[in-house]
Amino acid sequence: MTVRPADNAHRPAGTPDASRPAGMPDVNPPAPVGKRPPAGPGATVRPAGLRTRWLLAGIGAVLVALVAGVSLGPVSLPPGSVAAELLNLLPGVHLDSGLTEREIAIVTELRLPRVVLGLLVGALLALAGGCYQGVFRNPLADPYLLGVAAGAGLAVTAVIALGAGAGGALTGMPLTIPLAAFVGSLGAVLMTYLLGAAGGRDRSPATLILAGVAVSAFLSAGQTYLLQRNSDSIQQVYSWLLGRLATAGWHDVRLVLPYFVLTAVVVLLHRRELDVLSVGDDEATSLGLHPQRSRYLLIAAASLGTAAAVSASGLIGFVGIIVPHTVRLLAGSSYRVILPLSMLFGGAFLALTDVVARTAAAPAEIPIGVVTALLGGPFFVLVLRTARRVLT
Amino acid sequence: MTAPAVELRGLRVELGGTPILAGVDLAVAVGEWVTVIGPNGAGKSTLLRAVGGLLPAPGAVSLFGTPINSLRRRDRARVVATVAQSPVVPAGMSVFDYVLLGRTPYIPALGRESTADLAAVHEVLDRLDLGAFGRRELATLSGGERQRVFLARALAQGATLLLLDEPTSALDIGHQQEVLELVDQLRREHDLTVLATMHDLSIAGEYADRLVLLADGRVAAAGPPQEVLTEALLATHYRANVRVIPGDHGPLVVPVRPR
Numbered sequence: 001m002t003v004r005p006a007d008n009a010h011r012p013a014g015t016p017d018a019s020r021p022a023g024m025p026d027v028n029p030p031a032p033v034g035k036r037p038p039a040g041p042g043a044t045v046r047p048a049g050l051r052t053r054w055l056l057a058g059i060g061a062v063l064v065a066l067v068a069g070v071s072l073g074p075v076s077l078p079p080g081s082v083a084a085e086l087l088n089l090l091p092g093v094h095l096d097s098g099l100t101e102r103e104i105a106i107v108t109e110l111r112l113p114r115v116v117l118g119l120l121v122g123a124l125l126a127l128a129g130g131c132y133q134g135v136f137r138n139p140l141a142d143p144y145l146l147g148v149a150a151g152a153g154l155a156v157t158a159v160i161a162l163g164a165g166a167g168g169a170l171t172g173m174p175l176t177i178p179l180a181a182f183v184g185s186l187g188a189v190l191m192t193y194l195l196g197a198a199g200g201r202d203r204s205p206a207t208l209i210l211a212g213v214a215v216s217a218f219l220s221a222g223q224t225y226l227l228q229r230n231s232d233s234i235q236q237v238y239s240w241l242l243g244r245l246a247t248a249g250w251h252d253v254r255l256v257l258p259y260f261v262l263t264a265v266v267v268l269l270h271r272r273e274l275d276v277l278s279v280g281d282d283e284a285t286s287l288g289l290h291p292q293r294s295r296y297l298l299i300a301a302a303s304l305g306t307a308a309a310v311s312a313s314g315l316i317g318f319v320g321i322i323v324p325h326t327v328r329l330l331a332g333s334s335y336r337v338i339l340p341l342s343m344l345f346g347g348a349f350l351a352l353t354d355v356v357a358r359t360a361a362a363p364a365e366i367p368i369g370v371v372t373a374l375l376g377g378p379f380f381v382l383v384l385r386t387a388r389r390v391l392t
Numbered sequence: 393m394t395a396p397a398v399e400l401r402g403l404r405v406e407l408g409g410t411p412i413l414a415g416v417d418l419a420v421a422v423g424e425w426v427t428v429i430g431p432n433g434a435g436k437s438t439l440l441r442a443v444g445g446l447l448p449a450p451g452a453v454s455l456f457g458t459p460i461n462s463l464r465r466r467d468r469a470r471v472v473a474t475v476a477q478s479p480v481v482p483a484g485m486s487v488f489d490y491v492l493l494g495r496t497p498y499i500p501a502l503g504r505e506s507t508a509d510l511a512a513v514h515e516v517l518d519r520l521d522l523g524a525f526g527r528r529e530l531a532t533l534s535g536g537e538r539q540r541v542f543l544a545r546a547l548a549q550g551a552t553l554l555l556l557d558e559p560t561s562a563l564d565i566g567h568q569q570e571v572l573e574l575v576d577q578l579r580r581e582h583d584l585t586v587l588a589t590m591h592d593l594s595i596a597g598e599y600a601d602r603l604v605l606l607a608d609g610r611v612a613a614a615g616p617p618q619e620v621l622t623e624a625l626l627a628t629h630y631r632a633n634v635r636v637i638p639g640d641h642g643p644l645v646v647p648v649r650p651r
Contacts, residue, residue: 045488045514045526047505269502275489276496278482282446287549288469288497333484 048275048334050341058344062119065351069115070107072355074362077103086112113250117312118354119347120253120260121245122319124309126346128302129320130327130338131267134274135298136205143306143320146212146299150219151188152310155180157223157237161230177240178255178311185307189299191215204281205295242367243316245354252312263305267339270298274335318372319346322380329383349376395457397422397553397585398443403452405438412438414609422456422552425579425586427596429620430606431630436589437477439606440555443587444474455553469497472553473546477561481531487541488526491516494548516548520574536567540574547578554579556588560595568592572599597621597642605629617642 066086071079077099084097085107099107128143136145144150159180196211227234273294276284281291309316323346324338331337350368353375357368398420405413412435420426428436442449445460445468453460455471463471473494482490494516495509517523520540525533530541539559546554556575560568576599579586590596596603597617605613605620607629613620621643626634633650636643 045486047492047510048486048489272499272504273501275482275485276493278480278485279490279493280480282441283474283476283479285446285465286444286469286472286474287493288466290465328484333482334489 048332049336051331051337054331054337054341055344058341058348061348062344062351065119065348066115069118069351069355070111072359073106073111075103075106077107082107109249113253114245114354115351117253117256118245118351120256121309121313121316121347122323122350122353123343123347124256124260124263124305125316125319125350126323126342127264127267127339128306128309130324130335130342131274131298131302132320133324134277134335134338135295135302136209137278137280138205138209139325140321141209142317143302143309144216144315144317145209146192146303147188147215147219148185148303148306148310149315150216150223151184151186151191152181152307152315153184153237153241154219154223154226155184155187156240157226157233160233160236160240161226178252181314182307182311185310186303188215188219189303189307193296193299208299239367240314241369243314243369243372244357244365244367245313245350256308256312259305259308263301263308264343266301267298267305270294271335271339274298274339278335314369316350316369316372318369318376319350322372322376323349326380326383394422395454396420397424397456398587399454399457400439400443401452401454403439403442403449405435405442405447405449407438412609413442416606416609416611418604418611418614420585420587422585423579423583424602425576425588425600426602426604427588427590427600428604428606429590429593429596430612434606435609436606437557440474440557440587440589444472444555446474466497469549469551471551472555473549473551474555475542475546475557475559477557479542481538483531485530486526487522487528487530487533488513488517490530490541491522491544491548494545494550497549512550513548516544519578520544520547535562536564536570539563539567539571543571543575543578552583553585553587556586558589558591561591568595575599593621593626593645594639594643597645598639599641621645 067079067083070086071077071082081097081099081103084095085099085104087093088095088097089108097104125143129141132141132143132145133139135141156177159176163176192208192212192215195215196208227237273289276287276289277291277294284291306320324342327338327341327345331341350372353371354368356375357366357371360366360371396419398418400416400418403413403416403418404411416435416439418426418439428439430436438447441447442453443455443460445453445463445465450461451459455463455468460468491513492505492509495505495512498509499505514523517526520543522537522540522544525537525541530538533541539562543559554575559575560571563571572595575586578584588596588600597620600617602615603613603617603620604611605625612629613625618638621636623634623636626632626636626645633648635646635648637646638644
């Protein structure tokens, strides 16, 4: 006889269950009839979840970043006109923004794609960081934990160094460096996974993190060696390593978008499971989950998204670790809150950072990775201080 | 005749090549409270983990007449709930959300909790006098309060088989009694079956219907507390010098300094 406990989630407690086989006790403890949850403090408690005001704040941040990112630049445009022009992109909207043809082209073909790319990359990095922190139950986890940075770094260095040797033919092609970064990132994560799995039966998150450290060290050594041998390419490599949002129009956006959608869907669908994983693998198993399976699926999705982000914009640090923690401190520690808000605020943060990166020292651009750390560091310290005040 | 809640037939578990359990037979009837005792390293926790499905034990473990391997995880989670020895307390999680985790086996894999799930959590919180704690962060509760919350999560699971691994090891004697009285009361009210491990022998004997003495991965003795808690058995398997005094609810074991 096979016993299948009845799905009693929607069955009133204590009612007989015809599908329950003999011998299997009723798994639904009878509730006292007529007794309802008292109207005391317990009755109004709601489960952790995304509150509307935070969702609105996140969307507002994205809109502000969008308008500011498009308005500000060598030619500053009035934000009102920019907002009108952005609305014109929606089907069925025809507003008079008062912008010239040339200014409209600046908006739609130059600045908007760059801002959108910033939103996508920032959202991906913050989402992947939050996801890794949950999967590894480690607040220090960031999207580059499993070797993504080192893998991309080595691959890009190899392409630039060897390509320069080949007369620049290789680096001349627009897709070569992004492709190398993408392949290098995923290759490194795969190496980490295989190395971690080779550790035998103990496939704990800690084993995987250690494997990531080993792979990162190994690949970084290779990169350093290559740079040493090809010192003339150091500047080009470093400008890539420090990160920048490409300005190749909508092309990069189109490249990143599919990975963005895939990663966002997979990770967001698992936001509740990440909360369950926070009590540990044993308990998650007792509660009916497959922690190992979920962990690998989430790592794969987050790594894919990170690789796409890295291939479009280089190694932008800090976003993946600071944004999820800021959200956690301010809006709540459930992954149902952290993950969606990290996407919104991560995207807004990176798009706004990019405004600073391209205007602060104009006409020169500051590498965006430098700006994220310069702005993000003090901001996070501020959040830490305020949050502690709120908590105690 | 109803099948026993737990049936172990020749349960063997090896961890890293070391045999931990070397053929354990055990049956726990529905509604019974059985406590596993034994010296450190006897395999008590391992036994509980195997019954909870956390260790592969092909063919050796049956729950309510069904081999545990043939149950899907979610279905198993509706039948057996475990309170670990020292459960992880996630930072920032409220008591309400923690107890809601117990509803995981009823919530669709990628879905969200229903009003029935929320009602079940409210009900369990009220029953364990935790209603006022719902909003509190679990990490800010005292040991005794936390233990009640851990129990609440297990009860919210709606399982009738409760596995308690050292449920009182972190508590002072007053709270030990409070928690165990609560477990016993819930067991009577809801026909729960309890399989526990415990270190304190007197308390183990006072609350359990039967004790199982585990030593070196085997059942050394099993039966009513007065048959298991004997000076001779405890001297052999614990290498302890004790005096056993008859008490109102079972033998009282008092350690005595050797000579």
